[in-house]
Amino acid sequence: MGAGRAVSISLDGVRDKNLMQLKKLNSVLFPVRYNDKYYADALASGEFTKLAYYSDICVGSIACRLEKKENGAVRVYIMTLGVLAPYRGLGIGTKLLNHVLELSQKQNIGEIYLHVQTNNEDAISFYKKFGFEITETIKNYYTNITPPDCYVVTKYIGQSQSKK
Amino acid sequence: MGASLPPKEANLFKLIVKSYETKQYKKGLKAADAILKKFPDHGETLSMKGLTLNCMDRKSEAYELVRLGLKNDLKSHVCWHVYGLLYRSDREYREAIKCYRNALRIDPDNIEILRDLSLLQAQMRDLSGFVETRQQLLTLKPNHRMNWIGFAVSHHLNSNASKAIDILEAYEGTLEDDYPPDNERCEHGEMLLYKISLLEECGMLEKALQELHKKEFKIVDKLSYKEEEVSLLVKLNRLEEGEKLYRVLLSMNPDNYKYYEGLQRCVGVHSKIGQYSSDEIDKLDTLYKSLAQQYTWSSAVKRIPLDFLEDVKFRDAADNYVRPLLTKGVPSLFSDLSPLYDHPGKADILEKLLLDIEESIKTTGGYPGRSEKEPPSTLLWTMFYLAQHYDRRGLYDIALAKIDEAIQHTPTVIDLYSVKSKILKHGGDFAASAALADEARCMDLADRYVNSQCVKRMLQADQVPLAEKTAVLFTKDGDQHNNLHDMQCMWYELASGESYFRQGDLGRALKKFLAVEKHYADITEDQFDFHSYCLRKMTLRAYIEMLRFQDRLHAHTYFRKAAVGAIRCYIKLYDSPSKSSTEEDDELAKLPASQKKKLRQKQRKAEARAKKEAEVKNEEANAGGVSKSGKRNVKPVDPDPHGEKLLQTEDPLMEAGKYLKLLQKHSSDSLETHLLSFEVNMRKQKILLALQALKQLQLLDAGNPDSHRCLIRFFHKVASRPTPSTDAEKLISGVVEAERPTFSQLHDKSLMEANNVFLDQHKDSLMHRAAVAEMIYCLEPNKKIEAIKLIEESPNEIVSSNGSLGSVRRWKLKDCIAVHKTLVAIFDDHDAASRWKVKCADYFPYSTYFEGRHSSTITGNSDSNQSHTENGSIEFHPSNGKAQTLNALKNLAV
Numbered sequence A: 001m002g003a004g005r006a007v008s009i010s011l012d013g014v015r016d017k018n019l020m021q022l023k024k025l026n027s028v029l030f031p032v033r034y035n036d037k038y039y040a041d042a043l044a045s046g047e048f049t050k051l052a053y054y055s056d057i058c059v060g061s062i063a064c065r066l067e068k069k070e071n072g073a074v075r076v077y078i079m080t081l082g083v084l085a086p087y088r089g090l091g092i093g094t095k096l097l098n099h100v101l102e103l104s105q106k107q108n109i110g111e112i113y114l115h116v117q118t119n120n121e122d123a124i125s126f127y128k129k130f131g132f133e134i135t136e137t138i139k140n141y142y143t144n145i146t147p148p149d150c151y152v153v154t155k156y157i158g159q160s161q162s163k164k
Numbered sequence B: 001m002g003a004s005l006p007p008k009e010a011n012l013f014k015l016i017v018k019s020y021e022t023k024q025y026k027k028g029l030k031a032a033d034a035i036l037k038k039f040p041d042h043g044e045t046l047s048m049k050g051l052t053l054n055c056m057d058r059k060s061e062a063y064e065l066v067r068l069g070l071k072n073d074l075k076s077h078v079c080w081h082v083y084g085l086l087y088r089s090d091r092e093y094r095e096a097i098k099c100y101r102n103a104l105r106i107d108p109d110n111i112e113i114l115r116d117l118s119l120l121q122a123q124m125r126d127l128s129g130f131v132e133t134r135q136q137l138l139t140l141k142p143n144h145r146m147n148w149i150g151f152a153v154s155h156h157l158n159s160n161a162s163k164a165i166d167i168l169e170a171y172e173g174t175l176e177d178d179y180p181p182d183n184e185r186c187e188h189g190e191m192l193l194y195k196i197s198l199l200e201e202c203g204m205l206e207k208a209l210q211e212l213h214k215k216e217f218k219i220v221d222k223l224s225y226k227e228e229e230v231s232l233l234v235k236l237n238r239l240e241e242g243e244k245l246y247r248v249l250l251s252m253n254p255d256n257y258k259y260y261e262g263l264q265r266c267v268g269v270h271s272k273i274g275q276y277s278s279d280e281i282d283k284l285d286t287l288y289k290s291l292a293q294q295y296t297w298s299s300a301v302k303r304i305p306l307d308f309l310e311d312v313k314f315r316d317a318a319d320n321y322v323r324p325l326l327t328k329g330v331p332s333l334f335s336d337l338s339p340l341y342d343h344p345g346k347a348d349i350l351e352k353l354l355l356d357i358e359e360s361i362k363t364t365g366g367y368p369g370r371s372e373k374e375p376p377s378t379l380l381w382t383m384f385y386l387a388q389h390y391d392r393r394g395l396y397d398i399a400l401a402k403i404d405e406a407i408q409h410t411p412t413v414i415d416l417y418s419v420k421s422k423i424l425k426h427g428g429d430f431a432a433s434a435a436l437a438d439e440a441r442c443m444d445l446a447d448r449y450v451n452s453q454c455v456k457r458m459l460q461a462d463q464v465p466l467a468e469k470t471a472v473l474f475t476k477d478g479d480q481h482n483n484l485h486d487m488q489c490m491w492y493e494l495a496s497g498e499s500y501f502r503q504g505d506l507g508r509a510l511k512k513f514l515a516v517e518k519h520y521a522d523i524t525e526d527q528f529d530f531h532s533y534c535l536r537k538m539t540l541r542a543y544i545e546m547l548r549f550q551d552r553l554h555a556h557t558y559f560r561k562a563a564v565g566a567i568r569c570y571i572k573l574y575d576s577p578s579k580s581s582t583e584e585d586d587e588l589a590k591l592p593a594s595q596k597k598k599l600r601q602k603q604r605k606a607e608a609r610a611k612k613e614a615e616v617k618n619e620e621a622n623a624g625g626v627s628k629s630g631k632r633n634v635k636p637v638d639p640d641p642h643g644e645k646l647l648q649t650e651d652p653l654m655e656a657g658k659y660l661k662l663l664q665k666h667s668s669d670s671l672e673t674h675l676l677s678f679e680v681n682m683r684k685q686k687i688l689l690a691l692q693a694l695k696q697l698q699l700l701d702a703g704n705p706d707s708h709r710c711l712i713r714f715f716h717k718v719a720s721r722p723t724p725s726t727d728a729e730k731l732i733s734g735v736v737e738a739e740r741p742t743f744s745q746l747h748d749k750s751l752m753e754a755n756n757v758f759l760d761q762h763k764d765s766l767m768h769r770a771a772v773a774e775m776i777y778c779l780e781p782n783k784k785i786e787a788i789k790l791i792e793e794s795p796n797e798i799v800s801s802n803g804s805l806g807s808v809r810r811w812k813l814k815d816c817i818a819v820h821k822t823l824v825a826i827f828d829d830h831d832a833a834s835r836w837k838v839k840c841a842d843y844f845p846y847s848t849y850f851e852g853r854h855s856s857t858i859t860g861n862s863d864s865n866q867s868h869t870e871n872g873s874i875e876f877h878p879s880n881g882k883a884q885t886l887n888a889l890k891n892l893a894v
Helices: A017-028 A037-043 A093-106 A121-129 A161-164 B008-019 B023-040 B043-055 B059-073 B077-089 B093-106 B111-126 B128-141 B145-157 B161-173 B181-202 B207-212 B222-235 B239-250 B255-268 B277-294 B300-308 B311-326 B331-341 B346-365 B376-392 B397-407 B412-426 B428-445 B448-461 B465-472 B482-486 B490-502 B506-526 B528-537 B540-551 B557-577 B582-590 B593-628 B653-665 B671-683 B688-702 B705-719 B727-742 B749-759 B764-781 B781-792 B813-823 B830-843 B866-870
Strands: A009-013 A051-054 A057-068 A074-083 A111-117 A134-137 A149-156 B798-801 B808-811
Touching: A009 A093, A017 A037, A017 A051, A017 A057, A017 A074, A017 B428, A037 A057, A037 A074, A037 B705, A051 A093, A057 A093, A074 A093, A093 A111, A093 B331, A111 A121, A121 A149, A134 B688, B008 B023, B008 B043, B008 B557, B008 B808, B043 B059, B043 B077, B059 B077, B077 B093, B077 B111, B077 B528, B093 B111, B111 B128, B111 B145, B111 B528, B128 B145, B145 B161, B145 B528, B145 B540, B161 B181, B181 B207, B181 B222, B181 B540, B222 B239, B222 B255, B255 B277, B255 B300, B300 B311, B300 B331, B311 B331, B311 B346, B311 B376, B331 B346, B331 B376, B376 B397, B397 B412, B412 B428, B412 B448, B428 B448, B448 B490, B465 B482, B465 B490, B482 B490, B490 B506, B490 B557, B506 B528, B506 B557, B528 B540, B528 B830, B557 B653, B557 B798, B653 B671, B671 B688, B671 B705, B688 B705, B688 B727, B688 B866, B705 B727, B705 B764, B749 B764, B764 B781, B764 B813, B781 B813, B781 B830, B813 B830
Parallel strands: A074 A111
Antiparallel strands: A009 A051, A051 A057, A057 A074, A111 A149, A134 A149, B798 B808
């Protein structure tokens, strides 16, 4: 195809009609079987949960939960972000994360956070590139994988704006 | 009309007619009652009242009143016309025609009645009557365009095209020179094209072409103009001009295969069966190469050469063809290329080609000989193709391994699961196939196609209630199951009927098969409106095509399947009238005790479930009925939803005869038609009709095992009949005696000898041997052991070998199942049957019927929940490789 090699990557929302795609992805990407609450949260988050399509094939996803803090402000918790192995290194994860970052900014959401297993250096440096920082360490967060500890990785955006 | 009434009532009568036409039935009814108060016996009023009531769903009253009206006024054309209309509304066209004829006897020039009559005649294909009526209409109103056209069309339909041309030309003679006005240009152009097609049909090609050129500026449909022109040029052998025109047409649509075919014809390289000499292949190759440069966007121009090229050239062309499609991800690529598999050499080349591509992408990331990297999906589509390729070649093990590899690569592509489901189906594991199809369905609940495919697989696995529930997901809510019938969803009804038939539920099976038959009656019915519409709109070519299509309607596959299914049901019903489930018991008897118990439990559970569902449904219906009782669109409830009444028919063979007749009329070239005719007539003791079927079978395919069975059975049966006593019987046996020598197989031979000759001719074929064995047993039951041995010793040699990958043997799963059933049902030898089963389980490891080692009955893997593990994709390797790129992220939340 020569010049036509650039493959389009697009994002699509998650609905009950295609929820199975997200489940399929999770079943190969993560060692955890997610419960119904996870999927309910993902659906409830609306635009914050997305599937990524690589020339019409669903290859990755970002799933978030919107949480209300005590002071009434909303923060975003990234439950999962993953791309199928053969399709990594093509900027798909970046595109998914950027989507959530931009959306948060638009909606004046100041805080985005997630948990990362402490040994997952690739992930930690990936998030650092986007301005995330390690804000906390939780011991024995996981029950059946080692190491059981995790970091809380957080990004605060537009703080000055949101505090106005 | 209403002439015998005083003025006030006469006006009221006019009001009835008007109200009827404007559908204000209540108003009409009031007026009618007002007249009848004073003149209770007034025939025409009674008739009109009846007609009005007919439209208000009061059928029986309607017939009563209309008949009473007619009785009171036999000399009224109105009464007869109304009676005709009533019959017409009930689709009783023959009766309606009679009524109209009576009405016309009284009022011969009544245009309305003549028009109504002509429509009925067209519908019933009473063609000479149609011509007559149209002639009368034209004579009465020659200034109406429609009457000219109608008269011409009637002659055309009555196989007198040249007369039709004369009429159209006479009609043109009545037109002004500047005809048509702007708003009639399309209609007039259509008429001209119709006339030219008539000229072509009559073989007046020169004249047709002249006429076409002369009227060019009056023909609006330029594409049809060109297509007609090129067709005439080719027929006139003016090939050079034809070639030029085909090139023009190709520049308009370079993906129309017909244009390419026509072009080939014009340049003198065309073969119906696609076989060419090497010179011709070179010529075609050059032709298509130059065309490909012209029409870069055409896929046809790239695809067609694959049909005629061979060897290395084929390999290169195929390589060029598949690469961009694999890169792009075209799931239909395999179906696109599958016709090439009829050519074994090409299948081998394709296999090698795709394997090379797979290998190259796996090692270098790009196509062979290319440094460019392919996107990751290319490997996926290559494996997807290979899985279908091996499936097609019958190597199910490899096909499954490939598709599993593809699923592991990208588990989100729905087509992968559909193909895996298909492979398992071919392997004979319907339950697992249905489970996979369901998995595919769950991945996109908004996709009707995967839903339908899943329903089909469920029906194949005899999971009818589940299939029904799944199918209903895509029907309008509330309307539920009946909606499938209203939408004429025939594939569903057929598959469901076949499943019921397999399960021995003849009532429900018949119900489904007859539903399909009903759709065909409806389709025939649907043409009615077009008889007037098409003449008015001048879509004459389309109209004629539609009528021709309707004439062949019952030759359609779905109808054939439905009729065959229904006839089978009736035959079975005749053979075991008390609906005794002996066959089921037979099946049960073969199973070991533990499984028997399981099966019984299953059946019991299913019954209980069905009962519960029915109750719930009833309740729902009742509840709905209460709340909606105000609305009037309450559908009549089917009094026999499960076909129990159908089973109570007195004479199942007579019922079968109805559908048999349609098959004989429309599908006389199908072996199955005559097989069924043979079976039905043998049971009816109609020896001569059975003989006729037998002769047809021999004519169509004397080498077919079933034809052979019928031949032997027939003469065996005839020989064992008591000596004829009545004249009729003597006559019959005389005919049979006279006919016997016409069967060359029986020349100077006993039946046993003929049977042996047949065996010698088809020694290697399992199905032929089974037929011969069955006939040995039929002729001489004491040779049972010898007969069974004949089957068991059938050779099952390797047909094609793929080296280390595996090989395909000659026996087909379907045939082996048939043989097993014969061993049980005909030979009644359960030892032989279980020996056969063990043997076949080995050949068909995926078959649930034979309980092969990979089938879901053995592995217990048919549950869709468990099939995840089968996909081998759930396991997780936490030590995600350091070589992985940054996106290899796993952040977990619990």
